[in-house]
Amino acid sequence: MYDSHHHPLIVQSDLAVLLDESKPNAQAAREKLVQFAETVKRAGSVHTFKITALTLWNAAAAGMAAEDVIQCLKQFGRYELPFQAEASIKRLMGRYGRLSLISEAGKLYLQGEPEVLGQLAGHASVGSFVKHRENPDRWELEAGCRGSFKQELTRLGYPVIDRAGFHLGEELQVQLRGQTLGNRHFSLRDYQREAVDRFYQEEAVHGGCGVVVLPCGAGKTVVGIAALARLGRATLILTSNNTSVRQWRDELLDKTTLTSEEIGQYGGALKQVRPVTIATYQILTHRKSKDSAFSHMKLFSERDWGLIIYDEVHLLPAPVFRMTAELQATRRLGLTATLVREDGCAEDVYSLIGPKQYDMQWKTAEAGSYIASVSCTEIRVPLTKEKEQQYHEATARSKLRLAAENPGKIPVVRELLQTHADKPTLIIGQYLNQLHELAHELQAPLLTGEIPQHERQVLYERFKAGEIKVLIVSKVANFAVDLPDASVAIQLSGSFGSRQEEAQRIGRLLRPKQGDNSAWFYSLVTERTKETEFAVKRQVFMLEQGYPYDRRSSGIDPSSGWEAVNR
DNA sequence: CACGACGAAA
DNA sequence: AGGAGTTCGTCGTG
Numbered sequence: 314m315y316d317s318h319h320h321p322l323i324v325q326s327d328l329a330v331l332l333d334e335s336k337p338n339a340q341a342a343r344e345k346l347v348q349f350a351e352t353v354k355r356a357g358s359v360h361t362f363k364i365t366a367l368t369l370w371n372a373a374a375a376g377m378a379a380e381d382v383i384q385c386l387k388q389f390g391r392y393e394l395p396f397q398a399e400a401s402i403k404r405l406m407g408r409y410g411r412l413s414l415i416s417e418a419g420k421l422y423l424q425g426e427p428e429v430l431g432q433l434a435g436h437a438s439v440g441s442f443v444k445h446r447e448n449p450d451r452w453e454l455e456a457g458c459r460g461s462f463k464q465e466l467t468r469l470g471y472p473v474i475d476r477a478g479f480h481l482g483e484e485l486q487v488q489l490r491g492q493t494l495g496n497r498h499f500s501l502r503d504y505q506r507e508a509v510d511r512f513y514q515e516e517a518v519h520g521g522c523g524v525v526v527l528p529c530g531a532g533k534t535v536v537g538i539a540a541l542a543r544l545g546r547a548t549l550i551l552t553s554n555n556t557s558v559r560q561w562r563d564e565l566l567d568k569t570t571l572t573s574e575e576i577g578q579y580g581g582a583l584k585q586v587r588p589v590t591i592a593t594y595q596i597l598t599h600r601k602s603k604d605s606a607f608s609h610m611k612l613f614s615e616r617d618w619g620l621i622i623y624d625e626v627h628l629l630p631a632p633v634f635r636m637t638a639e640l641q642a643t644r645r646l647g648l649t650a651t652l653v654r655e656d657g658c659a660e661d662v663y664s665l666i667g668p669k670q671y672d673m674q675w676k677t678a679e680a681g682s683y684i685a686s687v688s689c690t691e692i693r694v695p696l697t698k699e700k701e702q703q704y705h706e707a708t709a710r711s712k713l714r715l716a717a718e719n720p721g722k723i724p725v726v727r728e729l730l731q732t733h734a735d736k737p738t739l740i741i742g743q744y745l746n747q748l749h750e751l752a753h754e755l756q757a758p759l760l761t762g763e764i765p766q767h768e769r770q771v772l773y774e775r776f777k778a779g780e781i782k783v784l785i786v787s788k789v790a791n792f793a794v795d796l797p798d799a800s801v802a803i804q805l806s807g808s809f810g811s812r813q814e815e816a817q818r819i820g821r822l823l824r825p826k827q828g829d830n831s832a833w834f835y836s837l838v839t840e841r842t843k844e845t846e847f848a849v850k851r852q853v854f855m856l857e858q859g860y861p862y863d864r865r866s867s868g869i870d871p872s873s874g875w876e877a878v879n880r
Numbered sequence: 881c882a883c884g885a886c887g888a889a890a
Numbered sequence: 891a892g893g894a895g896t897t898c899g900t901c902g903t904g
Contacts, residue, residue: 554896581897599898600889630890710891743893762895788894809891 322346324386326395328364328402329353334861342389343859347674348372349382351653352857354849360856366405367663370472371652373409374523374668382406409472414459416477421454422447423462423473436469460638460665467664475667479521479644482619483547485588488570489539499568501539502683505532508671509539512646523667524626524647528675528858529820530684533648534564537622540646541589542569546619549612550591551633553625554792555580558591561624565589579612586615598632610636623647626666627654627813634658637665650820653812653854675823676859684823685800685832689855690863691848693840694721704842716842717806718747723754725867726803729835730755730783733801736833737776740785741818742805751805752785761787773797791817798824804836809847812854819855840866 321336330350332343335358343360349372350362364382372382382402386394412425423430427449433439434446442462445453454462459477466473491500501509508527514520527533541548550561558578565571577587580596596609613621613636621640623629626647629637637645647666652659678684696704696719704715726740742748745761752759758781760772769789775781777797790796791814802822807814815836822832838848852862 593897595890595897598890601899603889713892745894789896791894792896808893 320389320391322386322389322391324390324392324394324398326397328398330362330364330386332360332362334358334360338389340859342385344674344676345385345389347857347859348375348672349377349385352853354853355856364402366470366472367659369402369406370409370663371669373406374670375672379403379406405470408470410474412466412471412473414454414463414473414475414477421456421459421477423452423454424450426450429471433466433469433471438465438469457639459641463641463664464638464661467660472663472668475522475641477642480619480642481546482643483588483617485545485547485575485619486570487542487545487575487589489542490568490570501535502532504671504673504681504683505536505539508536509543511670512540513543520670521644522646523670524649524652524662525670526649526652526672528673528678528684528823529650529816530823530825531673531678532683533624533650534561535568537561537624537646537648538565538568541620541622544620544644546644547588547616548590548620548622549616549618550589550622551594551597551624551629552591553628554593554595556793556795557624558593560795561591579609586612588616590616594628594630594633597636598630607632613640618643621645623666625649626662627651629658629662629666631656631658634661634665641665651813651816651854651857653857655811655813674859682825682830685826685830687819687822687832687834687860688863689819689834689836689852689860690865691836691838691852692725692865692867693838693845694719694725694867695840696842697721701841713809713843713847714744716839716844718744719839721839721867722805722837723751725837726751726755726805729801729803733833734782736782736800737779737798738783738801738803739790739796739799739821740783740803740805741790742785742787743808744806745787747805748785748787755783755785757781757783757785759785759787760789762789764789769793770795790821796821798822800826800831801833802835804834806844807836807847807851812851815851816854816858819860836862 319338321333321339321342323331330346332339346362349368350364351368353361353363379402383399411429412423415422415424442454442458443452444455447453463473508525512520512523512525525536552558552561558580562576562578565576566573571589575588577585577590579585579590579592592612598607599609600607621643623645626649645666652662679686704712707715730738748759758772760769773795776784799821802818804818819834822834826832836848838844
């Protein structure tokens with residue numbers, strides 16, 4: 314008899330893969346699957362994944378072969394692997410490594426088997442990049458098209474390995490402290506060293522560009538710093554906000570032999586361009602008015618950078634992609650916790666920053682105790698009868714807000730606070746009205762954008778010291794890097810459909826914990842409203858990382874008042 | 881000059 | 891599809 318327990322996957326011929334979470338082997342299958350597929354959605358216990366050209370090429374870049382993918386699908390698949398699916402995987406993955414860009418005597422060439430180049434010749438868009446079809450297996454390309462040509466080839470479904478090399482850039486004397494100085498010792502974790510090794514690849518020619526994917530709290534900054542130290546060249550670090558700029562500077566001072574005179578901050582009042590310069594994406598894309606030029610893009614050429622680090626590469630804005638297309642001879646490292654982009658520019662990350670060089674799943678980091686073990690629970694809260702009436706009469710616009718501000722959530726929060734009474738807890742919400750109300754009800758401090766920076770610091774300190782157990786925060790929490798560690802987070806309401814937001818918020822909980830290393834994330838969602846749909850979308854990313862959400866009802870009867878909860 | 885306040889942008 | 895937050899540059903004030 315066929316034992317479906319060991320076969321939790323259903324593979325469709327269009328390369329959609331369904332994972333039945335209720336099967337005992339589901340976790341093992343998921344761990345394999347996420348190496349070459351991305352999560353699309355979840356309905357009940359069935360998770361939908363999609364294998365795409367990009368997910369296959371990234372897997373190939375990380376060392377997987379088509380046979381490994383097929384073997385996994387056969388091992389865990391409930392039915393015979395559809396012929397078309399197998400053929401597509403072989404075809405797409407087989408294209409990886411067939412084309413390469415090389416540089417000789419200052420000229421740029423595309424190399425590949427005549428058959429593959431022949432297929433390319435059929436695409437009109439390719440012609441404008443080709444200067445001279447020198448040989449059936451080697452074309453000379455127009456100068457300066459290295460980035461845009463790779464973009465176009467990726468779009469057409471032909472990945473190309475870039476072996477055209479990199480220029481070195483200005484030399485920089487720098488070492489990691491752990492290796493040279495005994496007094497302030499720190500050493501790379503094994504996986505961080507491995508990530509840097511894969512990026513660097515001294516012998517192989519296709520190192521020097523690409524993306525390292527690590528969960529929040531696993532030390533991406535350290536990987537960037539180690540890469541910088543390994544190369545020993547002037548480095549431009551781009552990141553998402555000013556808090557993060559300061560963090561990079563502090564970490565560089567702490568972990569390397571660089572002095573503060575060698576590190577420049579470019580943003581706000583400071584416009585320092587130094588051997589290591591840290592800037593935000595925002596200042597690069599800043600414009601005086603809608604149709605004036607970018608005034609800070611010149612930073613890319615103000616020094617002879619040997620390395621550009623793109624922190625949070627999933628947030629990289631389009632104009633920076635355009636600059637990056639022209640800077641393909643500069644080594645570059647992308648750092649992120651997720652390659653998922655809301656704007657669908659994952660292809661540009663692949664072709665312009667580079668393939669995924671290293672990846673560690675959150676669950677793996679958790680097993681190694683590098684980050685805390687988080688359990689995620691979605692709690693469905695009903696509306697009261699009157700509110701439900703209001704909801705149905707409301708315009709589409711105000712519906713979401715009514716659902717998000719469901720007062721029924723407040724007693725659920727109280728209950729959760731009781732359950733985790735001794736743990737430092739963050740309550741995170743989207744609407745200031747709601748947060749003010751809750752702050753009043755709970756007599757807990759509230760942190761919003763209106764609170765000046767120095768007062769924020771005071772709140773952080775008191776929370777860190779344990780004087781405050783519960784802190785209510787607005788969207789400031791999304792990017793405030795210096796917000797202290799918590800063990801419990803309650804999401805009262807989230808913004809519509811952003812996968813990143815959910816991940817950021819859970820990231821708050823990931824720093825390893827004393828004792829059993831556990832943390833809890835609760836997402837409060839109003840039943841039978843639009844909010845449940847958005848919640849599903851936000852959770853996709855966490856599912857991809859192997860964090861299943863428990864789902865439960867608040868168990869409160871809205872017509873009987875809320876007292877029942879505080880028994 | 882060092883600030884804080886303000887509007888614009890994404 | 892909307893609200894909150896951040897950051898830039900400018901302008902006014904002490």
